[in-house]
Amino acid sequence: xxxxxxxxxxxxxxxxxxxxxxxxxxxxxxxxxxxxxxxxxxxxxxxxxxxxxxxxxxxxxxxxxxxxxxxxxxxxxxxxxxxxxxxxxxxxxxxxxxxxxxxxxxxxxxxxxxxxxxxxxxxxxxxxxxxxxxxxxxxxxxxxxxxxxxxxxxxxxxxxxxxxxxxxxxxxxxxxxxxxxxxxxxxxxxxxxxxxxxxxxxxxxxxxxxxxxxxxxxxxxxxxxxxxxxxxxxxxxxxxxxxxxxxxxxxxxxxxxxxxxxxxxxxxxxxxxxxxxxxxxxxxxxxxxxxxxxxxxxxxxxxxxxxxxxxxxxxxxxxxxxxxxxxxxxxxxxxxxxxxx
Ligand SMILES: [Fe+2]
Numbered sequence: 398x399x400x401x402x403x404x405x406x407x408x409x410x411x412x413x414x415x416x417x418x419x420x421x422x423x424x425x426x427x428x429x430x431x432x433x434x435x436x437x438x439x440x441x442x443x444x445x446x447x448x449x450x451x452x453x454x455x456x457x458x459x460x461x462x463x464x465x466x467x468x469x470x471x472x473x474x475x476x477x478x479x480x481x482x483x484x485x486x487x488x489x490x491x492x493x494x495x496x497x498x499x500x501x502x503x504x505x506x507x508x509x510x511x512x513x514x515x516x517x518x519x520x521x522x523x524x525x526x527x528x529x530x531x532x533x534x535x536x537x538x539x540x541x542x543x544x545x546x547x548x549x550x551x552x553x554x555x556x557x558x559x560x561x562x563x564x565x566x567x568x569x570x571x572x573x574x575x576x577x578x579x580x581x582x583x584x585x586x587x588x589x590x591x592x593x594x595x596x597x598x599x600x601x602x603x604x605x606x607x608x609x610x611x612x613x614x615x616x617x618x619x620x621x622x623x624x625x626x627x628x629x630x631x632x633x634x635x636x637x638x639x640x641x642x643x644x645x646x647x648x649x650x651x652x653x654x655x656x657x658x659x660x661x662x663x664x665x666x667x668x669x670x671x672x673x674x675x676x677x678x679x680x681x682x683x684x685x686x687x688x689x690x691x692x693x694x695x696x697x698x699x700x701x702x703x704x705x706x707x708x709x710x711x712x713x714x715x716x717x718x719x720x721x722x723x724x725x726x727x728x729x730x731x732x733x734x735x736x737x738x
Contacts, residue, residue, distance in 0.1 A: 455675035472700035523595030526631035554687010565655035613711035
């Protein structure tokens with residue numbers, strides 16, 4: 398059963414109270430002010446958290462006091478950060494000062510709530526499916542750090558939900574587990590695919606097959622813990638080498654298994670400054686809906702850390718090209734460009 402663990406650094410009075418959120422993954426740490434950590438204390442927190450990371454896959458920090466600036470600075474401690482430049486075409490700028498902050502909010506450039514017909518609302522619908530961030534890039538992401546900048550009223554929804562993709566593998570029926578290990582399937586990931594899946598009518602002219610996809614093995618070893626992980630999610634367009642129907646059947650079967658209620662946790666956002674850090678190579682996540690949609694601002698901002706593991710690049714060429722929407726010639730790209738600005 399979930400419980401509360403305490404870990405204390407021998408070198409300082411720093412102590413972490415780690416509240417487990419689920420029997421197999423997820424934890425909340427309430428008593429550490431991330432914005433105030435010195436370099437030395439950050440190293441000690443990381444050491445204290447090392448076991449928590451391996452076990453839990455995602456950690457919730459309440460009321461951190463982080464701002465845009467300190468959020469980005471804190472995130473850099475985890476590794477090289479991804480940025481949103483591929484999506485900012487035609488001289489467009491993000492609505493805040495940092496290209497390292499991905500916009501996970503529902504507000505326009507003037508701070509108003511996006512309407513349901515706004516292209517960005519259609520773009521965001523794909524995030525309601527369980528996924529891992531940036532699996533569509535040649536180099537995938539390790540950690541995501543999502544912070545609440547402004548929240549809707551309590552009890553209006555907007556939770557972030559997590560699924561334990563390592564335990565999902567562990568608990569698979571033995572015959573399916575053996576099949577996956579024997580075949581060592583490769584998944585083809587596509588941002589265009591998940592956008593179209595989220596709003597098929599709006600993106601009717603968008604054909605994911607027209608764009609490069611990036612390839613990662615589905616069954617992988619999570620190097621830090623040594624556990625086996627199912628690396629999949631909504632950006633996964635198809636499984637290579639399988640007929641389309643068989644590919645879909647296997648994907649739906651695996652996703653259905655991994656996202657059963659008993660394998661998931663729903664985290665509520667309580668205060669501005671709340672932060673959730675997750676390991677995209679150990680858990681999946683999705684954005685929850687609710688009564689706030691179309692009515693109240695839910696402004697969440699995310700930094701994304703480039704993976705540094707040996708499988709970070711999957712089967713992809715090591716090059717700094719990310720599938721933004723850079724083509725002004727393709728009608729489908731123009732529609733996507735409109736959707737992300
Ligand atoms: Fe995401």
